[in-house]
Amino acid sequence: MNAPHLHLILNHVPTIGSAIALGLLLLGLLRRQEALTRVSLEVFYVIALITLPAYLSGVATGMELEQMPDVSVEAIQKHHDGALVGFVLMLLTGLTSWLGLWQWRRVNRPSGINIGIVLVLSLLTLTTMAGTATMGGEIRHPEMMPEGSAPTAGPTWIHAASIQSLVTDNTWIWPSLEALHFVGLWLLFGVVLLVNLRMLGMMKSVPFSALHRLLPWAVLGLGINVLSGMMWVIATPEQYMSNVSFFWKMGFLLLAGLNLLYVTAFDEAWQVGANEDASFGNKAIAFGALASWVCVMYFGRMLPFLGNAF
Amino acid sequence: MGLATTVSIVVICVMVVVGAIGYVIDRHASKLEP
Numbered sequence: 272m273n274a275p276h277l278h279l280i281l282n283h284v285p286t287i288g289s290a291i292a293l294g295l296l297l298l299g300l301l302r303r304q305e306a307l308t309r310v311s312l313e314v315f316y317v318i319a320l321i322t323l324p325a326y327l328s329g330v331a332t333g334m335e336l337e338q339m340p341d342v343s344v345e346a347i348q349k350h351h352d353g354a355l356v357g358f359v360l361m362l363l364t365g366l367t368s369w370l371g372l373w374q375w376r377r378v379n380r381p382s383g384i385n386i387g388i389v390l391v392l393s394l395l396t397l398t399t400m401a402g403t404a405t406m407g408g409e410i411r412h413p414e415m416m417p418e419g420s421a422p423t424a425g426p427t428w429i430h431a432a433s434i435q436s437l438v439t440d441n442t443w444i445w446p447s448l449e450a451l452h453f454v455g456l457w458l459l460f461g462v463v464l465l466v467n468l469r470m471l472g473m474m475k476s477v478p479f480s481a482l483h484r485l486l487p488w489a490v491l492g493l494g495i496n497v498l499s500g501m502m503w504v505i506a507t508p509e510q511y512m513s514n515v516s517f518f519w520k521m522g523f524l525l526l527a528g529l530n531l532l533y534v535t536a537f538d539e540a541w542q543v544g545a546n547e548d549a550s551f552g553n554k555a556i557a558f559g560a561l562a563s564w565v566c567v568m569y570f571g572r573m574l575p576f577l578g579n580a581f
Numbered sequence: 582m583g584l585a586t587t588v589s590i591v592v593i594c595v596m597v598v599v600g601a602i603g604y605v606i607d608r609h610a611s612k613l614e615p
Contacts, residue, residue, distance in 0.1 A: 370606075377610065443587040450592045458599075487606040491599050 274331030274512065281325040282407060285361055286400040288318035293393045300386070308381060312368040313536060315393065319365020320528045323497075324521055326358045329407070330504065331512035336410065346410045348432065349425030353403035355434075355505075356426050360396040366494065367392055372536040373486055431505050438506035445506075448499040455499065456568065458492030463527075463564055466534055470549045470557035479543040486535055493531070514578030520570035523563045530560035 292314040299308030333347045371385035405423045408415050416422065438444050462485045468474065469482050504511050511517045533556060534540045543549045549557070574580035 374609075443584055443591065446584070447588045447591040447595075450588060451595055454592070454596060484607070484610045487610070488603050491603050495595070495599065 274328045275335060277324065278328035278332040281321065281328060282404065285318060285322045285325055285357060286397070286404045288314065288321065289361070289364075289393060289397045289400055292318055293390075293397060296386075296390065296393070305381060308386065309372065309375060309536070312372050312375075312389065313532060315368035315389065316365045316372070316532055317529070319361050319368075320525055322358055322361045322365075324525065326354055327504065327512075327521060329354055330508050334508060334512055342410065346406070346422065348430070349422075350403060350406040350410060351431045352425045352429060353399065353406050355431050356429060357396060357399040357403045358501075360392060360399055362494075362497065364389060364392040364396050366490065369490060369532070369535065370487070372532070373483075376483065376536055376541060377480075434502065434505045438502050444502070448502055451495055452499045455492040455495030459489045459496065460492075460564055460568070462486060462489035462492070463531075463560065467530075467557040467561050470534075470540065470543065470553050472548060472554070475546050475548070478545040478547075479540055479549075483534070483541065486531075489531070493528075510574075510578075510580040514574060514580055516570045516573045516577040517580070520567055520574075523566040523570065527560060527563035527567055530556065530563065534560075 292311050295307055295311035295314060299305070299311055330351070333351055336342050336347055337344050367385065367389050371382055371389060374382050374385060402423060405415075406425060409422050438448075462482075465474075465485065466479075466482045466489075469477060469479060539550065539553055543553065570577070
C-alpha cells in the first residue's frame, strides 16, 4: 500500500465520521440519552485522530500527483488549503470533545457549555470537510462538476504555501518549534508515565482519580507537539512523506492517542482506587501505551537515521 | 536581537500561555473533585 492508496481509504473518514458523530450528538440531545451523547464525544475524538493520517497521506499524494501531466497543481494546492483548515477545526473539535469527556468522568455529568462548543465546532468542521472533499474529487474527476460550472472555491485567507514560506524564511521559527516540541513531549510523557505506572502497580496509595486530574497537561503537551509537527510537515514535506520512520511514528501515535481516550473516559481505569490493584487487562493496556509512546519518541528521533529527514 | 534570544523569548511566551491554560483547567478541576 502506498500513500495515494491510503489517502483513498481514509479521505472519507473526516467527512462521513463527523456527520455520524454529529448525528449521534443531536440524537443524544434530542432523546436526552447521556450515554449516546458521551459516545458521540468519543467518536469525535477518534475521528480527530484518524484525520491526522488522512491529512498526511493527502500531502504525500499531492506531491506525487503534482508530477503527473494533466493534473492541475492549483487544484491540488486549493484542496490542501481546505484540508488544512478542516484539519485544524477537526483537531479543535476532538480536543474539546476530549475535555468534555474528562470533565464528565470527574463529575459524572455532562457540561452544557462544552457540548455547545462541540456542536458549533463540529458543524464548522463538517461544512469545511465537505467542501474540501469536493475540491479533492474535482482534482481527478472533473465529470462530477455540472457542465459549465466553476470549480469549488478554496479558502482565500490561509494558504499552506504561506506557512511553508513563513517557517523556511524565518530562521528563528524552526529552532523555536524544536524547543517547544521537546517541552510538549515531556509535558505529555511525564503525565502519561505517571498514569500508566499507577496502572502497572506503582504508587498504589494514590487513587487513579487523583492522577486523572493531571491529564489536561498531557493533552496540552500533545497539542503543542501536533501543531509544531504540522508546521514542519507543511514546511518541508519531502523530509517526511517518504520517510519510513515518520509513518511508524504516526502509527504508534494513533495507538497511544487511543490509550489517552481509554484512561480519560472508560470506567475500568477510573475505578482503580487507593491501594487497589488494576486488572490484568488494564495492566496490559498500560504497558502497551507506554511502549507506544516510547516508539513515538524513538521513531521521531530516528527520522534522520532510518529515513531521509534533515 | 540574536537567534538564541529570539528563540528563548518565543518559547517562554508560549509556555506562559500554555501554563496559564493548564492552570485555569486545573483550578476548574479542583472544583470537580470526585
